[in-house]
Structures are given as structure tokens and as C-alpha cells.
Amino acid sequence: MRRADRLFQIIQILRRSDRPVTAAAIAEELEVSKRTVYRDIADLIGQRVPVQGEAGFGFVLDRSYEMPPLMLTADEIEAAVLGAQWVSAHSDRLLANAARDLLVKIAAAIPQELRPFIAEASVAARQPLVPEPADALAATLRQSIRDRRKLRLIYRDGTGNVTDRVVWPVTLGYAETSRLLIGWCELRQGFRHFRCERIERVEILDEPIGLRLDELRRRWQRWRSEALTALRTVPRQS
Numbered sequence: 001m002r003r004a005d006r007l008f009q010i011i012q013i014l015r016r017s018d019r020p021v022t023a024a025a026i027a028e029e030l031e032v033s034k035r036t037v038y039r040d041i042a043d044l045i046g047q048r049v050p051v052q053g054e055a056g057f058g059f060v061l062d063r064s065y066e067m068p069p070l071m072l073t074a075d076e077i078e079a080a081v082l083g084a085q086w087v088s089a090h091s092d093r094l095l096a097n098a099a100r101d102l103l104v105k106i107a108a109a110i111p112q113e114l115r116p117f118i119a120e121a122s123v124a125a126r127q128p129l130v131p132e133p134a135d136a137l138a139a140t141l142r143q144s145i146r147d148r149r150k151l152r153l154i155y156r157d158g159t160g161n162v163t164d165r166v167v168w169p170v171t172l173g174y175a176e177t178s179r180l181l182i183g184w185c186e187l188r189q190g191f192r193h194f195r196c197e198r199i200e201r202v203e204i205l206d207e208p209i210g211l212r213l214d215e216l217r218r219r220w221q222r223w224r225s226e227a228l229t230a231l232r233t234v235p236r237q238s
Contacts, residue, residue, distance in 0.1 A: 020057055
């Protein structure tokens with residue numbers, strides 16, 4: 001790794017952390033010695049980058065420090081390419097178009113010498129054999145999450161039973177072969193995962209969700225963690 005790239009990466013490591021980062025942790029991520037990290041941090045401070053800290057305690061970057069948002073490395077560009085390819089192949093038409101537009105905007109903003117990492121990327125996402133349908137369901141679900149509005153679902157379960165449910169949407173999850181709406185179900189009084197292909201009708205209600213999005217997601221994550229723990233503790237049949 002070039003020294004200029006390494007200095008940039010150290011800034012990125014410090015920017016992403018809300019607590020002091022030790023030289024040992026930085027050295028491990030960059031695969032260099034701690035001595036090199038100390039020297040690089042001294043160089044950054046000499047260039048008036050507001051890094052604070054000391055050996056044995058860790059280093060932090062002043063939150064007021066600003067740098068161009070699209071000062072991207074080759075790895076970051078290819079990560080964006082890979083993500084955009086996957087979204088284009090597995091999401092609905094609106095998100096697929098947004099992913100392609102994102103790459104065009106990145107290509108227009110980065111220096112000329114970095115553009116080959118988009119046009120000739122060394123990574124590629126596998127394309128599905130059957131493309132996702134270009135329907136409006138996913139867009140409606142995402143809109144309800146953004147607006148923090150309850151949903152009314154007419155839902156068909158795996159046995160064919162149809163129920164009418166009011167759901168507090170948490171997130172829309174994408175997998176290789178399916179899409180899942182995760183939400184709090186008023187009918188079942190608990191979190192549930194709804195397969196999108198089983199949603200027969202959806203309506204965004206005027207009634208807002210009574211919790212902030214971050215609180216609702218924390219409760220779902222706690223529920224998910226408890227469910228996974230319970231599965232791991234179930235004794236195996238001999």
C-alpha cells in the first residue's frame with residue numbers, strides 16, 4: 001500500500017469509530033507495524049489533520065474535520081460496484097435504476113485515473129437465473145418504512161391460510177431468492193417475517209407507528225438475538 005493511501009486509510013479508520021483506536025488495531029487492519037502507524041499519525045498531525053491521543057491510549061479524529069466525501073480508494077470503489085451490481089440484479093426496478101445511477105454519479109465525481117475501477121472492476125455479483133419482477137410492492141413497503149406508517153397486509157401463509165394484519169414495518173430484507181418484510185404484527189403481538197411473494201394486498205395506513213424507527217429496530221434486534229439464542233440451546237435429538 002502506498003504511503004498516501006495508508007494515511008487516507010488511517011483517517012477513514014478514525015472517522016468510523018466513536019472511541020479511541022489503538023495503534024495496534026490500526027496496524028492489524030493495515031497489516032503494518034505499530035511503529036509505522038505512529039510515524040504516519042505524526043505525519044498527519046504535521047499536516048494539520050486534527051488527530052488527538054497518545055501511545056497506549058488510542059487516537060481520535062476531531063469530528064469537525066472535513067474531507068471530500070468522494071475521496072475513495074480502489075477497494076471502496078469496487079465495493080460500491082459490487083453492491084450496485086447485486087442491487088440491480090435482486091431488487092425491484094426503482095432500486096435497480098437507483099443503483100446504476102449511483103455508479104454514474106460516482107464515476108463523474110472521482111478522478112479520471114480511478115474510473116477504470118468502475119468500468120473494469122475486478123469483482124462481479126452473480127446474476128439470478130430469473131430476474132426479480134418489476135412490481136410496485138417493494139416501493140410501497142419502503143415508503144411505509146420511511147414515512148413511519150402502519151401497513152395493512154392481506155397475507156397468505158405457507159399452508160394457504162389468508163389473514164388480514166396490521167404491521168409496523170421495520171425493514172425490507174433482500175436475500176438471494178426472496179424478499180422479506182420484517183415488522184411487528186398487531187395480530188400476533190410479536191415480530192414476524194413476511195415473504196413478499198405471499199403478500200396478496202398491501203395498504204399504507206394513515207396511522208403512524210408509535211415508536212421511533214431506531215427504538216423499533218432495537219426491539220427487533222433484541223427479539224432476534226433471543227430467538228437465535230433459544231435455537232442454539234435446544235438439545236439435539238440423539
